[in-house]
Amino acid sequence: MEAREASKTSPRVRSALDALERAHLRKTPQRLAIVRAFVDDTTHPTAQQIFDRLRRAMPTMSFATVYNTLDALERAGSCRVLRVHDDGSARFDPRVDAHDHAICETCGAVRDIEPAKRARLPDEGDLDGFEVRAVERVYRGLCANCR
Amino acid sequence: MEAREASKTSPRVRSALDALERAHLRKTPQRLAIVRAFVDDTTHPTAQQIFDRLRRAMPTMSFATVYNTLDALERAGSCRVLRVHDDGSARFDPRVDAHDHAICETCGAVRDIEPAKRARLPDEGDLDGFEVRAVERVYRGLCANCR
DNA sequence: ATGATGTTTAGAATCGTTCTTCGTTACAAG
DNA sequence: CTTGTAACGAAGAACGATTCTAAACATCAT
Structure with a gap:
């Protein structure tokens, strides 16, 4: 119960x-x-x-x-x-804390990835006045199953 | 001429x-x-x-x-x-070398950004067998004009 | 309990993208 | 140069994901 x-x-x-x-x-x-x-x-x-x-x-x-x-x-x-797929379709993610995503190019699965420790932003000079509010990192490749 | x-x-x-x-x-x-x-x-x-x-x-x-x-x-x-916009529409980028993108949340402009020096991948343990073939980084925020 | 307002439904409409059909063109072999 | 074959382009229909519309309905503060 x-x-x-x-x-x-x-x-x-x-x-x-x-x-x-x-x-x-x-x-x-x-x-x-x-x-x-x-x-x-x-x-x-x-x-x-x-x-x-x-x-x-x-x-x-x-x-x-x-x-x-x-x-x-x-x-x-x-x-x-x-929006990480070729067809532009929307996927919904209930996690709203900072994390990244790995997309399998073969099966299309999307997996949450913990962000790299000490991940870096681009140099200020390269941002050229752009104010970064959020970062999205997508890794494309092969998941453990599809390798 | x-x-x-x-x-x-x-x-x-x-x-x-x-x-x-x-x-x-x-x-x-x-x-x-x-x-x-x-x-x-x-x-x-x-x-x-x-x-x-x-x-x-x-x-x-x-x-x-x-x-x-x-x-x-x-x-x-x-x-x-x-595909970096809310409507999922396709944008075409003639640059095929490694670089990142900054998207202005106000005007929607997409700007090329040189990747951070020594950018890091996640720890192998966090990748959990996923083989990374490509990395995409998107910075969302405000462009110099819209600030 | 009641009413103002927010929400759901069902289906039509829309938008970006892809497909289909058919006519045209490029290129290779003779 | 001619012909065969495959690739390509035009036009518009089709498609799939998402959003909108109008009307009925439910929620919640009062």
Whole structure:
């Protein structure tokens, strides 16, 4: 029973719902379902993949709601959008702390990577007045499975 | 007259055409026009922008030909595709040597950045068997104009 | 409980990109 | 030079991902 209770309020689910609250966004059943289906997923799913998972439990769920909710979560600061594939499709990442991504050129899998210790920014001179607010690093290559 | 001659065979134009030849791709008038319109452009244009420039000189140019040619150039190794904007649209970059990009969150401009000296890869342990073939670094922030 | 406001639904619309069909052109072999 | 073959380009239709629209509905502060 403790496990069941914990699954309802896993730390990530709780933090996503708190973020919605802070942003004055309503906690609707749809949003709750999407948060639960997505927030502990490290595979960087597409909106379609999240939608497919939810159809079973909420058959009336609209595709637009998935986009709207992920958008709301992003505005609330508990989700990020990633565009790392050739087709430009959006992948959603529930991790919002600093981290990088490795993309397998063969199978397309996206994996979180801890950033290099003492990673460097370009020399100020090379930035030429540009003010860096965020850094994204993408490693392209072959995952352990595909090698 | 030297200037005119040089403009017809700028080093980048020549290198792009050589690359086409090496890849056994034909040097058609359309491809030549696209190469000339694009190869010295550091603004990372969309296919639409390149198409608009060419309309004047080649009114019959098809939109698909722009994509096909940029694709051919990419396969030939003298162009890269960049997807750094929220809409996932493709930007084309004639620079194929190692460099990074800064994206202005206000105006959307994309600027080439020289990579940091001694930039680091993540620790092998964190890569967990992933074989890195290429690294892309994107800096998001404010360009000198928009600050 | 109630109402103002925010949200969902379903499907249409949009946007960037790719595909398809067919006519044209380049190049090679004779 | 002529012809065959494959590559290429034009035009527009098709496609897939995402966003918009209008109307019905649900949430939450009061």
